[in-house]
Amino acid sequence: xxxxxxxxxxxxxxxxxxxxxxxxxxxxxxxxxxxxxxxxxxxxxxxxxxxxxxxxxxxxxxxxxxxxxxxxxxxxxxxxxxxxxxxxxxxxxxxxxxxxxxxxxxxxxxxxxxxxxxxxxxxxxxxxxxxxxxxxxxxxxxxxxxxxxxxxxxxxxxxxxxxxxxxxxxxxxxxxxxxxxxxxxxxxxxxxxxxxxxxxxxxxxxxxxxxxxxxxxxxxxxxxxxxxxxxxxxxxxxxxxxxxxxxxxxxxxxxxxxxxxxxxxxxxxxxxxxxxxxxxxxxxxxxxxxxxxxxxxxxxxxxxxxxxxxxxxxxxxxxxxxxxxxxxxxxxxxxxxxxxxxx
Numbered sequence: 001x002x003x004x005x006x007x008x009x010x011x012x013x014x015x016x017x018x019x020x021x022x023x024x025x026x027x028x029x030x031x032x033x034x035x036x037x038x039x040x041x042x043x044x045x046x047x048x049x050x051x052x053x054x055x056x057x058x059x060x061x062x063x064x065x066x067x068x069x070x071x072x073x074x075x076x077x078x079x080x081x082x083x084x085x086x087x088x089x090x091x092x093x094x095x096x097x098x099x100x101x102x103x104x105x106x107x108x109x110x111x112x113x114x115x116x117x118x119x120x121x122x123x124x125x126x127x128x129x130x131x132x133x134x135x136x137x138x139x140x141x142x143x144x145x146x147x148x149x150x151x152x153x154x155x156x157x158x159x160x161x162x163x164x165x166x167x168x169x170x171x172x173x174x175x176x177x178x179x180x181x182x183x184x185x186x187x188x189x190x191x192x193x194x195x196x197x198x199x200x201x202x203x204x205x206x207x208x209x210x211x212x213x214x215x216x217x218x219x220x221x222x223x224x225x226x227x228x229x230x231x232x233x234x235x236x237x238x239x240x241x242x243x244x245x246x247x248x249x250x251x252x253x254x255x256x257x258x259x260x261x262x263x264x265x266x267x268x269x270x271x272x273x274x275x276x277x278x279x280x281x282x283x284x285x286x287x288x289x290x291x292x293x294x295x296x297x298x299x300x301x302x303x304x305x306x307x308x309x310x311x312x313x314x315x316x317x318x319x320x321x322x323x324x325x326x327x328x329x330x331x332x333x334x335x336x337x338x339x340x341x342x343x
Contacts, residue, residue: 022104022116026081026133026146037067037079042135045080045149054214054314056232057157058186059128060178061143063091063167066136068128068145069178070153073216074229075318076180078152083144084137084165091141093170095189096121096163103154105129115142117150121163128153128163162189180324181218186232194234197225203238203303207310210235215310219297219319221245226299226317227324228307238303242319243296249320250275252289254311259291268304270294271311 026043035046047070055073062069063084070078085091098119105118109125118129130151131144138144143165145153164184166175172191174183185192197204213231220226221242228236255272273289 022147022151023114023130024147025130025144026149028148037065040067040079040081042081042083043133043146045078045146047078047080047149047152055216056161056186056213058162058164058182058184058189058232059153059157060175060184061091061128061163061165062176062178063093063137063165064176068143070156071182071186071232072156073214074182074186074232074234075216075218075316076178076182078149080145080149081133081135083131083133083135083139085139085141086137089140091137091139091143091165092122092126093165093167096126096165098157098159098161098163099123101154101157101159116147117145117154119154119157119163121165162186164189180320180322181227181229182232192234194237197237197239202300203236205236205303205306207235207306209233215312215315217315217317218324219317220324221319221321222323225324228310230310236303236307238299241298243298245296245321246319247321249318249322252317252319254313254315255288256313259289259294268301268308270308271313273317 027045030047031040031044035044037046040046058071060069060071061067061082061084066082066084068080068082069076070080098121100118100120102118102120103116105115105127107113107115115127115129115131118127120127126141126143128143128145128150130147131142132138133144133146162184164171164175166172168176172183172193175191183192184190207230210230210233216229218227218229219240219242224239224241226238226240227234252273252275255274257272259270259272273294275287275289
């Protein structure tokens with residue numbers, strides 16, 4: 001089972017209607033958060049990111065799945081159906097960067113055809129942009145996206161962002177069938193093949209892999225692991241034990257100040273955590289995490305001593321009852337939008 005996990009934006013921004021002058025392809029609003037990516041119909045998509053959220057972005061286009069996956073700071077923030085190049089006009093595979101952005105682009109090659117929210121991948125005409133979505137490859141090499149998803153992506157990305165286009169048999173399975181955490185290095189598109197913790201190894205810590213930037217974390221109950229990302233790069237992971245875990249996926253964001261009951265944590269100053277509402281579970285939004293809930297999670301003290309100084313207001317933790325290992329694909333999606341309330 002795979003869940004789309006979103007960083008940094010507390011009030012959900014389900015898509016607004018596209019500008020009237022822009023051709024509209026696909027759904028005008030995000031699908032429900034619990035729709036599995038494989039069950040999205042042509043033109044449907046899920047999004048919950050905000051352009052103001054910190055952290056680098058990367059996009060994976062799976063030609064095999066006819067899906068695009070958008071990541072920010074190592075966590076999946078959106079997924080969309082796409083239409084790529086048809087026979088004779090196949091979309092090239094490989095690692096690309098955004099070379100040019102043009103909100104109101106019209107094709108010089110194809111009779112001034114509108115290509116809204118274009119993000120160019122090659123100078124010979126391959127780009128991400130809004131376009132037709134019949135449910136199969138039908139473009140002349142570009143990656144067609146729903147108009148509103150294309151707009152949201154356009155407003156969130158920067159020049160030079162990594163885009164990986166992959167298909168079965170030409171790329172690692174983690175890239176062809178992306179997981180909830182980023183399967184590529186956002187700096188160069190290389191497949192990340194990080195070894196699991198060895199027998200008897202309680203944690204791994206390598207902050208020099210990404211010395212500065214925003215922190216986000218994913219805690220998987222069935223894996224018994226928490227993975228820490230900075231700027232989309234894994235800098236640590238640890239074994240964890242969770243007693244009486246919550247079911248489903250839940251998101252928490254670091255707020256201002258510290259939890260009152262610090263003596264129960266052997267002198268470690270634990271920051272205040274605020275629950276982020278997941279679409280469909282909006283009643284959770286804004287609740288302060290109490291000591292009883294925090295005490296359900298046991299993490300090696302040495303790991304916490306390294307992690308706590310890096311946690312600042314806006315850092316996000318996603319806790320899920322699903323595996324986040326690369327072998328876990330398909331299944332439900334939960335979109336989490338997590339902008340800190342007043343922090």
